Amino acid sequence: DADVTQTPRNRITKTGKRIMLECSQTKGHDRMYWYRQDPGLGLRLIYYSFDVKDINKGEISDGYSVSRQAQAKFSLSLESAIPNQTALYFCATRGGSAGEQFFGPGTRLTVL
Amino acid sequence: SQQGEEDPQALSIQEGENATMNCSYKTSINNLQWYRQNSGRGLVHLILIRSNEREKHSGRLRVTLDTSKKSSSLLITASRAADTASYFCATDPSNDYKLSFGAGTTVTVRA
Numbered sequence: 001d002a003d004v005t006q007t008p009r010n011r012i013t014k015t016g017k018r019i020m021l022e023c024s025q026t027k028g029h030d031r032m033y034w035y036r037q038d039p040g041l042g043l044r045l046i047y048y049s050f051d052v053k054d055i056n057k058g059e060i061s062d063g064y065s066v067s068r069q070a071q072a073k074f075s076l077s078l079e080s081a082i083p084n085q086t087a088l089y090f091c092a093t094r095g096g097s098a099g100e101q102f103f104g105p106g107t108r109l110t111v112l
Numbered sequence: 113s114q115q116g117e118e119d120p121q122a123l124s125i126q127e128g129e130n131a132t133m134n135c136s137y138k139t140s141i142n143n144l145q146w147y148r149q150n151s152g153r154g155l156v157h158l159i160l161i162r163s164n165e166r167e168k169h170s171g172r173l174r175v176t177l178d179t180s181k182k183s184s185s186l187l188i189t190a191s192r193a194a195d196t197a198s199y200f201c202a203t204d205p206s207n208d209y210k211l212s213f214g215a216g217t218t219v220t221v222r223a
Binding site: 031033035041042045050088090092099100102103104105106 | 142143145152153154155156157160200202204209210211212213214215216
């Protein structure tokens with residue numbers, strides 16, 4: 001089974017709808033991240049969390065919110081989706097001393 | 113804003129050839145990492161090089177780091193069709209557990 005899972009994998013929605021993307025991990029890591037990827041722009045950090053009580057904004061947090069329901073779960077919400085939020089969204093985790101991040105398979109979101 | 117910039121944006125090579133891509137960054141770092149992404153999938157960590165290291169190897173991968181020039185290179189030797197992917201460098205500026213990713217280099221290996 002995958003260590004970092006994301007649901008849904010694909011979602012098409014309409015402008016103004018509320019959307020929640022979910023991420024779960026079995027790696028036991030405290031640190032979790034949400035990124036979006038747009039063609040030609042690489043990954044940009046939306047929000048990150050170092051533990052259940054610690055939530056931080058990334059470089060592009062406007063229009064997004066997050067919830068860390070448990071160590072293993074980190075959800076990303078779009079309160080009122082707009083077309084320029086169409087992108088590929090990735091969740092990632094990171095352990096303690098090692099620097100690498102572990103990524104989920106991504107959610108492809110299309111906002112019409 | 114993105115810390116790292118990869119060069120070239122795209123690279124096409126014949127199977128068996130070597131592929132080299134470069135990453136430049138702007139601020140001091142604790143470590144620099146390289147990731148691979150197969151089309152539309154999640155990123156996979158390849159290698160991490162710390163600021164006090166100059167070269168690191170992992171299988172067919174060789175990474176160099178020049179902190180005086182704020183640059184790194186990734187060499188893939190004896191490329192295979194399965195190496196076709198996008199490659200991203202990511203910098204860890206101060207070990208604050210956040211990474212800044214570049215826009216990536218797309219590598220196509222022709223059979």
